[in-house]
Amino acid sequence: MGQNSLDVSELYILYKSYFISIAYKMLGSLSDAEDIVHDTFIKLQMKEIHPTDIKNIKSYVSKMVVNRCVNELQSSRKKRETYVGTWLPEPIVQGMQWDPSEKIIQDDQLYYTFVVLMEKLSATERAVYVLKEALDLKHNEIADLLNITEINCRKVFSRAKQKMNVSFGEEYTPYEIQQDQITKFISALSRSNVQEISEILTSDVILIADGGGNVATAINQIISKKRVLSLLSAIATKFFKGKEAQAIIVNNQPGVLILKDEEVVGVFSFAWKQNTNQIERIFYVVNPDKLKHITIH
Template sequence: MEKNNLDINELYVTYKSYFIAIAYKMLGSISDAEDIVQDTFLKLQMREIHLTAVNNVKSYVSRMVVNRCINELQSSRKKRETYVGTWLPEPIVQDIKWDPTEKIIQDDQLYYTFAVLMEKLSATERAVYVLKEALDLKHSEIADLLHITEMNCRKVFSRAKKKMNVSIDENSTSYEIQQEQIHKFISALSRGDVQEISAILTSDVTLIADGGGNVATAINQIISKKRVLSLLSAIATKFFTGKKAKAVIVNNEPGVLVLKDEEVVGVFSFAWKKNTNQIEQIYYVVNPDKLGHISIQC
């Protein structure tokens, strides 16, 4: 068993991004994830827990984080159910000139598509999935933690795996090609000529927007190249007036930041169809409540 020689402050510095990644997977909100992790460490300090007595402190704190996330999901369930339109995760945005060693979260499984798929899972399914995939806990350990039977735990995990029916490794579009296509996307919207990007969209491309009732946007997902191009044309004509777009990194992949007077007012992220170099999903977040945490120097 792993013995721990870290004090609480050292533990926080060493594993902060790891714990935030777990909380973000559970909640889909980077700001809430950071709050959960900070509160968890405050509780550790208040309890004056001697970490040297904990066999696997990383796993121990991870379980605390997951439990707090479950409570948060359950308390916010009604808010999610009455949400106007589609609820999309908060995008994690970094400057395009990023250093891979300086990711906000050191976790390659946090592509935006992955975060969106996590929204299909219930609180229990998320907990089981994260504890199994991230911590590689045994089903018996997860069952004890969540107060369910081991058999039920296995069923929940199997159900969650089916819902998460995508492999992050399937993305065969290189980072360089993604960047190139993103710049075409920015140029097309900035000039108001969206037909320029018709070739980089799949025929069944889908656009999902999240305005949260605070900003007017499509409430239902838009399906097909023709309809998506029509909406992008409207966005370019109306929404882009007086604004500028900037290539950024969204959840460790190239994306687009939209700004007005240096304030973030929108984020585009994309999913790429395997072996085509084409975009098959466009995610468009304009809800200001989900953009306030973003700080990019322009």
């Protein structure tokens, strides 16, 4: 690298987590997000850019990352179409401590429910939404970047925002309540008595599982308290034998980690209803391919 070139290594240290959060929201895969950010910085280093050549290097690299994510989404579309069951994002497990200030990526839009909602968007909708919401770019700037008209860009953003406005209300449930309910959830699983958590579930609660065809689990969404409790009971009495559950932080919120012989075999994430503070969504990832990146300290 030339003496007057951009210090890419310093930039990487400063903004790595930020760029990974953008890529993760686009892809729903932490491992893919890390790969894309790493490859982006390698390409950036090869360019030998002078610092004065770019007004906003953070925005410049973000655009590079988003472009690579769009390409990745388009190339992986067929894989998603043939996926066995429901495709859920890789959960980001951040630690065992009940301390919301210890967020690896400081971003409320990293909530698991938010990343799940991103799956409703097309590759272009995701790109427009992230560039507008995360980077606050103007529509004409986004249009130039994605090679679409400004009018079309506005329409795409409006459509994406409408889809993303479907909120599960998790941000309104006090953290202490979330923590208390997770403790009850773990106790219910451990003692195979799921009826004791009936009161903390909404009547129309939905459980969505992802085994990816590698682990036997429900392929379709399980809807209603009765059916969800029935499945949780089966999990507690059959799948849970020889395993332990631990309270963790998943995507900046309380969640549950399932371990067997110190190996991660499942992750529960949750969404809470705004007015009642009850759990209205349960996301259950048991696909080993989506858990292999998780390390326990």
